[in-house]
Amino acid sequence: MSKTALLSLRGISKRFGAVQALTKVDFEVHPGEVVALVGDNGAGKSTLIKVISGIIPIDEGEILFEGKPVTLGMPQKSTSLGIATVYQDLALCDNLDVVGNLFLGRELAAKGMGGLLGWLDETTMERQSAELLQRLSVSIPSARTQVASLSGGQRQSIAVARAMMGSPKMVLLDEPTAALGVAQTRQVLDLIRRLREQGLGVVVISHNLADVFSVADRIIVMRLGRRVATFDVKAAKEVEVVSAITGAIPSGERAQSVGVQP
Numbered sequence: 001m002s003k004t005a006l007l008s009l010r011g012i013s014k015r016f017g018a019v020q021a022l023t024k025v026d027f028e029v030h031p032g033e034v035v036a037l038v039g040d041n042g043a044g045k046s047t048l049i050k051v052i053s054g055i056i057p058i059d060e061g062e063i064l065f066e067g068k069p070v071t072l073g074m075p076q077k078s079t080s081l082g083i084a085t086v087y088q089d090l091a092l093c094d095n096l097d098v099v100g101n102l103f104l105g106r107e108l109a110a111k112g113m114g115g116l117l118g119w120l121d122e123t124t125m126e127r128q129s130a131e132l133l134q135r136l137s138v139s140i141p142s143a144r145t146q147v148a149s150l151s152g153g154q155r156q157s158i159a160v161a162r163a164m165m166g167s168p169k170m171v172l173l174d175e176p177t178a179a180l181g182v183a184q185t186r187q188v189l190d191l192i193r194r195l196r197e198q199g200l201g202v203v204v205i206s207h208n209l210a211d212v213f214s215v216a217d218r219i220i221v222m223r224l225g226r227r228v229a230t231f232d233v234k235a236a237k238e239v240e241v242v243s244a245i246t247g248a249i250p251s252g253e254r255a256q257s258v259g260v261q262p
């Protein structure tokens, strides 16, 4: 794993009115690393993801991308740095095929005779879609399949592939396997592993610890807006992570039990 973090957050705080959603949170993800963000409802996971994707500005703290200080707070800024967010498959358009969904908002115009021809370059879009799906080993009948007819796992895979269209360095996934069956979940977890193999930093929010243990390198536990523990998956036990989530034992002890500081 590379020494310089891809993204590093230091002392991030965020308040919504009377609710302190994040309190002095440090967070880091490296290239080629899958970090799982876990915690009970209201722990601050989504807020942290929204900070990284630029949807909400922070009140306090410092953000470094590839070691350089950056200001996020606007989705365009995060996107331009190479941070992609996978929205639930609900963000797909059912009435379009896979190509139409992958290129939604970034369609390629056909060119010729020294200018634009006034229609879309469907051939190139289809070829690039097929190449991307092959690179990610996403198996679907064809790039021309309507997404409405795909399974939940295939749809989620298309949502991930769509996030990859801008060649990001980092991908954020909020509950990517929620509501998926066993086989479909396996498909999406395999896809996350392929993102890691391709050197991306991946952040996954999940309530499913079996998924987390199967796909993540590190687990960061949030509770009541604070980062309370960090586990190296290889050294962690599920019962310790559950204790950290619920606050059953003090966070200091938990972190020591796996030799990692919160």
Ligand SMILES: Nc1ncnc2c1ncn2[C@@H]1O[C@H](COP(=O)(O)OP(=O)(O)OP(=O)(O)O)[C@@H](O)[C@H]1O
Pocket: 016, 017, 019, 020, 021, 039, 040, 041, 042, 043, 044, 045, 046, 047, 048
């Ligand atoms: N836009 C908002 N306005 C007011 N309060 C908010 C807003 N967004 C989040 N909160 C509050 O901030 C706290 C953290 O919420 P957040 O959604 O980040 O938690 P979470 O860990 O993602 O929970 P869940 O697993 O239920 O999605 C909660 O108390 C929530 O009610």
